[in-house]
Amino acid sequence: MKKVVFALIAGLMLMPISVKADEGMWFLMFIERLNHRDMEKEGLQLSSEEIYSINHSSLKDAIVQFNGGCTAEIVSKEALVLTNHHCGYGAIAELSTAEQNYLKDGFWAKDKTAEMKPKSLYVRFFVRMDDVSKRILSKVNDKMSELDRDKAIQQEIALIEKENSEGGKYTVSVRPFFQGNEYYYFVYQDYKDVRLVGTPPESVGKFGGDTDNWEWPRHTGDFSMFRVYADKDGNPAEYSTENVPLKPKHYLPISLKGVQEDDFAMILGYPGRTNRWMPANGIEQNIKFAYPAWVEGAKLGMDRMKVYMDKDATVNLKYASKYASTANYWKNRQGMIDALTKSGTVKTKTIQETKFNDWANKPENKAEFGNVMATINGYYAKTNLKSRHDNYLSQLMRTAxxxxxxxxxxxxxxxxxxxxxxxxxxxxxxxxxxxxxxxxxxxxxxxxxxxxxxxxxxxxxxxxxxxxxxxxxxxxxxxxxxxxxxxxxxxxxxxxxxxxxxxxxxxxxxxxxxxxxxxxxxxxxxxxxxAKSDEQNQLDDAFEKAFRNMVKGMRASSTSAIQYPDANSTLRLTYGKVRSLPKDKRNDAKINNYTTMTGMVKKYKAGDEEFDIPARLLELNEAKDFGQYADKAGYMPVNFLTDNDITGGNSGSPVLNGKGELIGIAFDGNIEGIAGDVIFDKKLQRTINVDIRYVLWIIDKYAGAKHIVDEMTIATDNLN
Incomplete structure (x- = not known):
């Protein structure tokens, strides 16, 4: 366990405590104060200014939010974008027809004129952020109802967003953190002319399908490529043939050195949602009421969709993205039920809350915190059946x-x-x-x-x-x-x-x-x-206040060691190492932190929807035609593991070495660590990544699109 001394900073109630380098989703603006020394010990060779700078180009300028739900990275001076295949899935399906099925067969633009524009696709660049906690919280007081409190906060947020938008040039978003105990604003710039450059066939990009989803060992080439266009002055613009490739402030160089156990690895991205502060009874409600309803409703919708998708290629294209999204969350929620039950998370949280409740009911704390846990526990007891009902209803609305x-x-x-x-x-x-x-x-x-x-x-x-x-x-x-x-x-x-x-x-x-x-x-x-009854509104009002005070009290009392805010689709950095899982006989690799083409071919089932492999890929593997992308040991790498702390929304995030060079693309987590949205398990939680060498091999050797690889910058000082 590593030691980090947290500096006392305005708006953050931080105390010197022990943290794990692989746990935490950190704000970039606090890297210098909170994490940089620890990261240097682990292998970082960049300054904090090279990671996050307002006045100069930095790593942040190469990281974009992809279409509002994933992450992507800029990998060339002409704004070539790399993200996951499953992130580009909807756009690829939209551009496909039964006659020209790019989703099934793949696509590689021979030049920029052949790049294709989906109807609606954008990337969002992060410009800067700042703390506005004092300003916003000065507008509220404890006597307000939650409705009045929210109204006052929203009025101030509107002013802050207007002040920083520069007349509409930027998109500004003020977000709450630590359950509304802190507020920060984020400034973004959106580019809407984003075009498809290339995608591997589905048999590569989605190899393993639903069977391998959330599983390890994995052999999935989960990547796709796009390009950002702008007007001649580099400004965002609607699609036009007159637009030109954006000249980015920063783009990521590529490392072909490969990875070894304990290598430093950091990930920058837009994690969607974690609930590390969720109370014990909230977790229990999910396990017993909410998630089982979600799982049953999602599975029903999937099964009915699949009947028609299997009969007609056109129907399959129409519903491919919807089915994939439903299937992903279906397996996620079932995995959450199993993992949270097995790990005894409810018991762990209950012990923590008991300690907090003892502190909260000390004379000096009782007025503010004494009723917090009773209110929270009462809320969940009264909303269990509603939670089940709402999840059945939500799956009806989602799938039908x-x-x-x-x-x-x-x-x-x-x-x-x-x-x-x-x-x-x-x-x-x-x-x-x-x-x-x-x-x-x-x-x-x-x-x-x-x-x-x-x-x-x-x-x-x-x-x-x-x-x-x-x-x-x-x-x-x-x-x-x-x-x-x-x-x-x-x-x-x-x-x-x-x-x-x-x-x-x-x-x-x-x-x-x-x-x-x-x-x-x-x-x-x-x-x-x-619909909400008066009783439900009162329950919600009391719960929101109690939850906010619970988080405030746990931080003040050090009952919880969590010092980073929950994910909420804002840019974060997580760091850790390349880290194996216990030896698995299903993986041919010498160390269970990577997979190879040999293992992929062992899974091959000709004509199978999930485990088919293109003939050309099999031929290249048979000939060992791996070029410069082979590992120095001779094998073709496919995926690898790190212990970074990620969640949904990190899909497509760059995995970087200590020099800030791209070594892979994050695309999944392992089923054993799937409860990570609620509680981080250092022993089990892993991030599954596509090795960048496999990505480039597919583009160059398999697809014959070497012109795309040539556009990137390969770090020459660490070639095999």
Missing amino acids: AFGSAPANLGNTLLDYYNENEAKRAELLPKVNALIETVYGKFYAPLEKEVFIAQLNLYSSKGSEYGLSPMMSKWKEENKGDFTAYVNDAVSKSIFASKESVLNFMKDPKIENITKDPLYAVSNDLQTRVR
Whole structure:
């Protein structure tokens, strides 16, 4: 366990404590004070200024948030972008057709003129951040209700965002940390002209499929490539043939040296969400109520989708991204149930909370903290059934377009037709865009079957908490089987297809929307999602305040050793080492921290959806034609392990050595450490990465796109 002396800094209640270098998602602006000395001991050769600088180019300038949900990195002076295959999946599927299936067969642009623009894709560059905790918290007091508190905070946030946007040049986001005990603002610049440069075939980029997802050993080439374009002055611009590749402030050089056990490794990225401060009863609620409902609902939706996807290549392309996302979270939630149960996380947290409660009820602390744990525990006891209900309902809305689309589109049309003619002309492009969003990847027979199945499941399993009066009535009338009801509703509905919506708009009768049977069900479900009783509002209000005070009190009392804020899609740095897992007979590697092409070929199943391998790749492997990308020991590396602390949103993040050179791309975690969003397990938690040598070998040798590799900067001082 490593020792780090935390400097006392404004807004942070930090005390000198022991931390593990591999645990923590750290703000870049505090690297010098909190982490730099420790990182140097582990192998970092960069200054903190080379990692994060406002006035000069630094590593931060090469890291982008990719389309709002993943991370990517700039790897050339012409803004070549590298991210995961699964991050680019939706864009690749959108650009594909049954005749030219880039998702299945791969794609490599022969030059910049062949690069392809998806309809909607952007990258976000991080410019700077700062602490505004004192300013925001000066606007609130303990006597306020949570609603009034939030209103005051949002008013101040709006001012801060306006002050720092420079007239709209930048996107500014103020975010809460430590459960609303601190606030920071982040300044970004968005580029919307992002084009596909290359992708390996799905049999490489998604090798192992759902079977290997969250598993180790792994042999997945999970990468894809894009390019950022700007106007001639380097400013963000909408797509135009006149745009040119962006000249980035910084891009990452590539290391071909490879990795060894205990090598330093750091990852910069945009982790989406962790809940390390979640109370014990919140974890128990997830294990017993929320996650089982999520798992069951997601699996039902996947199974119904798969039937139609397997029958038709066009349908498969339409639903590939949705299915993959559903499958990923389905396995994640089941893994969370298993891991949190096995690790005894609830018991660990309960012991910690008992210690905190003892401190909280000391005379000097009782007024502020005495009732915190009782309030929190009471909240979870009263919301367990709601949690189960809400997760069944959320999976209905996520997997069945008929669950949400008729209400969203119907309400939009009602607003549209209530406007005057001039306003309608202004709103029409947005209406058409929504119609295209709903029906652009839509197959009615599939949607109908998924909707029937999810309604049957929800009306059965969600009834313990309570259905809406209308849903209870429909359930009783249909004896719990919505097959006939949905079939009839679809046959009569405006929202059954894009064509029927457009036909309605040619001769609109507004009353037909509110009378529409699909709109009626969808709107009822949407209303149920948003519904909150006065009692629930009071529970939420008390819980939010108690949770905030629990975090404040645990930090003040040092009951919790956590000194970094939970992830919330803001740029973070995590550092650790290349680190193996115990020897596994399924892995041919000498040390269980990497995998090889030999191991990949052992998994090969000709024609199999998950484990097929392209013929050319097999030929190259047979000939040992690995070029400069082979390890010095002679094998072709594929994936490797580090002990970095990451979560969803880090997908596509660069894995860097101590010099700031790219050695891999993070793409997954291991199932044994899947509870890491809640509690970090130093022994088990690992990050699974694509070795950059495998990436370049696929581009160069397999795809024959050496011109793309030539665009990158290979560090020549550490070649094999």
